[in-house]
Amino acid sequence: MIDDPGARNKISSFLPSSTSPRRPVFVKGGTVLTMDPHNTILPADVLLVDGRILALAPYMTAPADADIIDAEGCWVLPGFVQTHVHLCQTLWRNLADGLPLMDWLRRWTWPMEAAHDEATIRASTRLGAAELLLSGTTTVNDMGTVRHTEVVIRNALEIGLRGVFSKVLMDLHDGPAALRENPDEALTQALTLAERCRTSDARLRFALAPRFALSSSMHMLERIALAARSTGLLVHTHCAETAEEVRLTTDRFGCGPIDLFEQMGLLGPNLLLAHCVHITPREIERLAEASVSVLHCPTSNLKLGSGIAPVPAMLAAGVRVSLGADGAPCNNNLDAFQEMRTAALVQKALLGPTAMPARTVLRMATIAGATALGLDGEIGSVEKGKRGDLLVLDRRRVHCVPADDPANAIVHSMGRDNVRHVLADGRVVVRDGHLMTADVSEIVREAEDAAERLKRNAKLPKD
Ligand SMILES: [Zn+2]
Numbered sequence: 001m002i003d004d005p006g007a008r009n010k011i012s013s014f015l016p017s018s019t020s021p022r023r024p025v026f027v028k029g030g031t032v033l034t035m036d037p038h039n040t041i042l043p044a045d046v047l048l049v050d051g052r053i054l055a056l057a058p059y060m061t062a063p064a065d066a067d068i069i070d071a072e073g074c075w076v077l078p079g080f081v082q083t084h085v086h087l088c089q090t091l092w093r094n095l096a097d098g099l100p101l102m103d104w105l106r107r108w109t110w111p112m113e114a115a116h117d118e119a120t121i122r123a124s125t126r127l128g129a130a131e132l133l134l135s136g137t138t139t140v141n142d143m144g145t146v147r148h149t150e151v152v153i154r155n156a157l158e159i160g161l162r163g164v165f166s167k168v169l170m171d172l173h174d175g176p177a178a179l180r181e182n183p184d185e186a187l188t189q190a191l192t193l194a195e196r197c198r199t200s201d202a203r204l205r206f207a208l209a210p211r212f213a214l215s216s217s218m219h220m221l222e223r224i225a226l227a228a229r230s231t232g233l234l235v236h237t238h239c240a241e242t243a244e245e246v247r248l249t250t251d252r253f254g255c256g257p258i259d260l261f262e263q264m265g266l267l268g269p270n271l272l273l274a275h276c277v278h279i280t281p282r283e284i285e286r287l288a289e290a291s292v293s294v295l296h297c298p299t300s301n302l303k304l305g306s307g308i309a310p311v312p313a314m315l316a317a318g319v320r321v322s323l324g325a326d327g328a329p330c331n332n333n334l335d336a337f338q339e340m341r342t343a344a345l346v347q348k349a350l351l352g353p354t355a356m357p358a359r360t361v362l363r364m365a366t367i368a369g370a371t372a373l374g375l376d377g378e379i380g381s382v383e384k385g386k387r388g389d390l391l392v393l394d395r396r397r398v399h400c401v402p403a404d405d406p407a408n409a410i411v412h413s414m415g416r417d418n419v420r421h422v423l424a425d426g427r428v429v430v431r432d433g434h435l436m437t438a439d440v441s442e443i444v445r446e447a448e449d450a451a452e453r454l455k456r457n458a459k460l461p462k463d
Contacts, residue, residue, distance in 0.1 A: 013200040013201065014150065014153050014154040014157055014196070014200055014201060014204070015154060015157055015158060015201065022050060022051065022426065022427070023065055023066060023067045024047060024048060024049045024054075024062075024063050024065065024066040024067070025047075025048040025066060025067045025069060025388065025423060025426060025427075025428060026045060026046075026047055026048075026060075026062035026063065026066040026067070026068050026069065027045060027046040027047075027048070027069045027071050027076055027390060027392065027421075027423070028045050028062065028068055028069065028070060028071055028072070029045065029070065029071050029072040029074075030043075030044070030045075030046075030071025030072070030074045030075065030076040030392060031043050031044075031074070031075050031076065031406075032044045032046065032056065032075075032076045032077070032382050033075050033076070033077040033362075033382070033406050033407075034056075034077075034381055034382045034383060035077060035078055035362070035363060035366045035367045035380065035381040035382065036381050036382075036383055039359065039363075041406065042058070043058050044056050044057055044058050044076075045057065045058065045059070045060045045062070046076060046382065046388075046390065047060060047062070047063070047066070048388035048390075048423065048426040049426075050426065051387055051388055051425045051426030051427070052385060052386065052387055052388060052426065053382065053383065053384050053385060053386050053387075053388055054384070055384065056382065056383070056384055067428065069392065069421050069423070069428065069431075071392050071420075071421070073394065073395060073396045074392045074393055074394050074395060074420055074421075075392070075393045075395055075406055075410070076382060076390055076391070076392050076393075077366065077382065077390070077391050077393065077410075078138075078366045078367070078370075078379060078380055078381050078382055078389060078390065078391065079136060079137065079138025079139060079366075079379070079389035079390060079391045079422060079423075079424060080135075080136050080137040080138065080139075080336035080365045080366060080369070080391065081137070081138070081139040081140075081322065081365065081366060081369030081370050081373065081375075081379065081380060082132070082137050082139070082140050082141070082323060082324045082325055082334070082336055082339070082365075082369065083140075083141040083272065083293070083295040083322040083323065083324045083369045083372050083373060084141055084143070084236075084272075084274040084295035084297055084324030084325075084326055085128070085132075085140045085141070085142050085143075085324055085325055085326065085327065085334060086142065086143050086144070086326065086327035086328075087124060087125045087128040087129065087140070087142050087144070087152055087156060088113060088116060088121055088124050088125065088144050088145045088148075088152060089109060089112070089113070089124065089327035089328055089329050090124045090125070090127045090128035090131075090327070090328045090334075090447070091112070091120060091123065091124040091127070091447060091450055091451040091454055092108055092109070092112050092328075092329045092451070092454070092455075093328035093329055093331075093332050093333070094329075094332055095108060095329060096108035096109070096329045096330075099304070100242065100244070100304060100305055100306075101241055101242045101244070101245065101304050101306060102242070102244060102245070104304060104329075104330065105175065106174065106175060106461075107460065107461050108329065108460070109327070109329065110173075110175035110176055110179055111175075111176055111458040111459050111460050111461075112454055112455075112458045112460075113145040113146070113179060114175070114176035114178040114179050114458070114459070115454055115457040115458035115459070116145060116147065116148060116454065117148075117457075118148055118151050119450060119453075120450040120451075120453060120454045121145075121148040121151050121152060122151050122155050122446075122450075123443075123446045123447045123449070123450035123451075124447070124450065125151065125152045125155040125156055126155050126159060126438065126443045126446065126447070127443055127444070127446075127447040128328065128334055129155065129156045129159040129160070129161050130159060130435055130438060130440055130443050131328075131333065131334050131335075132161060132334050133159065133160055133161065133422055133424065133429050133430055133435060133437075134416065134419065134422075134430055134433075134435055134440075135334070135335045135336060135337065135416035135419060136336060136337075136391040136393070136416070136419045136422060137161075137334070137336050138160075138161065138162060138379075138389040138391070138422065138423075138424045138429075139161065139162040139163055139369070139370070139373070139375065139379060139389065140156070140161055140162075140163040140164070140324075141163065141164040141207070141236060141272065141295070141324070141369075141372075141373055142156070142163055142164070142165050142166065143166050143168055143209050143211070143236055143274075144165060144166055144167050144168055144209075145167075145168050145179070146167065146168055146169075146170065146178075146179050146181055146186070147167075149165060149166070149167040149193055150193065150196075152165060153165045153193075153197070153204065157201060157203060157204070158437070158438075159429075159435075159437050159438050160424040160425075160427060160429035160437045161203075161424065162203040162204075162375075162379065162387075162389065162424060162425060163203070163204065163205070164204075164205040164206065164207050164234060164236070164373050165193075165197065165204065165205075165206055165207070166190070166206060166207040166208065166209035166236050167186070167189060167190050167193055167209065168209050168210075168211050169181070169183070169186050169187065169190060169208065169209055169210045169211070169216065169220060169224060170210065170211045170215035170216060170220075171183045171186065171215075171216060171217050171219075171220045172215065172216055172217040172220070173211075173214065173215040175215075176459065183216075183217060183219055183220035183223055184223065186220075187208075187220075187223050187224065187227060190206075190208055190209075190227075191227060191231070193206055194206035194208075194231065194233055202425075203425055205234070205373065205374070205375070206233060206234075207233060207234035207235060207236040207272065208224050208227060208228055208233050208234070208235050208236070209235070209236045209237060210224055210235075210237050211237065211238060212237055212238040212239065212241070212245065212249075212257070213237075213239075213249045213252075213253065213257045213260050213261075214245060214248055214249055214252065218253070221260070221264055222264065224264075225264040225265055225266050228266065228270060229265065232270065233270070234270045234271075234272055234373070234374065235266055235270055235271050235272065236272045236274070237261075237271075237272070237273060237274065238273075238274045238275055239257045239258065239261070239273040239274065239275060239276055240256070240257055240258065240273075240275060240276050240277060240278045240279050240283075241274070241275035241277055241278075241301070241304075241306050242277070242278065242304075242306045242307070243278050243307070245257070245278075246278050256283075258273075258279065258283045258286065258287070261273075262286065262290075267286065267287070267290040267292055268290050268291065268292065269290075269291040269292070269293070269374075270374075271290075271292045271293070272292075272293050272295055272372060272373075273287070273292060273293070273294050273295065274294075274295040274297060274324065274326070275294075275295070275296075275297060275300075275301065275306070275309065276294045276296075276309055276314070277301055277306050277307040277308065277309045278307060279310070281313065284310065284313055284314055284317045284319060285317055287314070287317075287319050288314075288317040288318040288319045291320070292319070292320075293319075293320045293321075293322065293371075293372035294309070294311075294314055294319055294320070294321045294322075295321075295322055295323075295324050295372070296309055296311055296321050296322065296323055296324070296343060296364070297323070297324050297325065297326040297331075297339070298323075298339060298342040298343045298346055299325065299326075299331050299338055299339060299342045300325070300326035300327075300330040300331050302342065302346065303330055303331060303332075304330050308346050308347075308350065311343065311347060311356065312347055312351060312355050312356060315360065320368055320371060320372055321364055321368065322364050322365070322368045322369035322371075322372045323336065323339045323340065323343060323361075323364050323365050323369065324339065325338070325339055335415070335416055336365050337410075337411075337414060337415045337416060338415075339365070340358075340361045340362065340364075340365050340410070340411045341411055341412060343356060343361050343364065344356040344357075344358060344361050344411055344412070357407075358405070358407040358408045358410070358411040358412060359407040361407075361411050362407045362410055362411060366380050366381065367380035367381050368380075387425055387426065388423050388424075388425060388426035388427075389423065389424050389425065390421075390422070390423040391419065391421075391422055391423075392419075392420045392421040392422070392423075393410065393414060393418045393419060393420065394418050394419075394420045395409065395414075395418070397414075397417065397418060399413055399414075399415075399417075400413040400414050400418065419433065420432060420433060
């Protein structure tokens with residue numbers, strides 16, 4: 001992947017390696033929603049050793065040195081997997097309201113991304129990562145900006161997330177010059193980061209990420225397609241989010257984005273397409289035939305007025321659909337519960353009450369997301385041998401009892417308040433609702449300061 005044979009020696013880890021032995025963790029007395037192929041639900045303790053699920057059975061005896069996690073009265077399920085987020089954008093949450101996508105990009109998102117320095121992107125990542133873990137998401141597919149990707153990766157890992165990360169690749173657009181890169185140099189940087197991810201931490205993967213077809217030259221898209229084919233890396237991009245984007249893509253390239261990606265040889269299981277709101281039935285069939293994954297972001301699509309993705313038609317055709325919050329400025333939070341509920345409700349309003357059953361939606365937020373990212377052998381369900389990414393939900397709260405149907409309760413009556421404990425890679429990252437890996441008040445203070453500085457430094461349009 002890297003031409004320079006000495007490059008491997010220069011590759012450094014994102015975090016110093018830990019030499020301290022890990023205590024086993026024993027999750028005791030819960031009811032496990034495995035999300036296995038049969039949706040098996042069973043009362044069971046879960047034993048995690050060296051980050052992996054070693055055993056799953058009722059009434060086990062905990063090892064003497066285990067850290068005991070009380071899951072009595074709780075459901076234990078896999079941590080949520082959000083397949084489309086932008087941690088670098090968390091600092092302009094609650095700004096940029098009332099704008100369609102292209103104005104939202106030009107007036108806020110591109111100027112703010114261009115103004116990021118290492119300290120502001122660190123603050124943005126830590127804020128987003130803390131919110132994600134506290135609301136039960138343990139894995140993300142994150143699209144970064146053009147610079148400071150290593151800062152995003154380091155801080156996300158440090159707080160406890162697992163993820164697929166990417167440096168955005170864009171060379172042709174009407175945004176700030178600071179976001180316009182030489183395509184060959186940008187791709188070399190991305191491939192170097194990909195190699196660093198591959199060799200430094202098992203929780204890391206890397207994707208090539210053209211922001212969308214419109215922000216790239218034909219040359220850059222061709223280079224990305226070539227690199228994707230030779231490396232097998234995932235390709236993560238936005239696609240058919242708005243009608244205007246499809247029209248502008250057609251004006252520039254002579255075809256819509258899905259045709260364009262097909263011409264590039266990109267349609268395949270490694271292609272991750274965020275949104276796909278404006279696609280035709282024939283395009284849905286082609287995505288299914290090619291095993292392309294669609295990353296559905298319902299709240300973002302509603303808030304930016306982009307439309308409603310035809311998810312039931314995609315699922316019926318066999319397209320793999322997973323969920324993401326997108327960036328905090330178009331949502332305005334990173335909460336998987338909100339995405340699940342919105343994904344279900346918008347389709348019911350359009351198609352009737354049987355559309356998007358809660359069980360389907362819960363699978364989209366867990367195992368389908370893991371499968372899209374090529375991580376279903378490691379995460380996405382609670383099964384022996386998988387990594388210990390677990391979410392412990394308190395089901396005895398006034399807003400959700402009685403809770404006889406777990407999927408229905410989780411999608412339609414629960415929320416982040418129900419998150420009691422979260423384990424990521426076998427480590428307790430949230431205990432009794434408190435983040436264990438960082439000081440939340442410090443994260444908030446740092447984010448408020450950084451957001452003010454970022455706004456001052458960004459060249460935002462005056463009107
Ligand atoms: Zn996005």
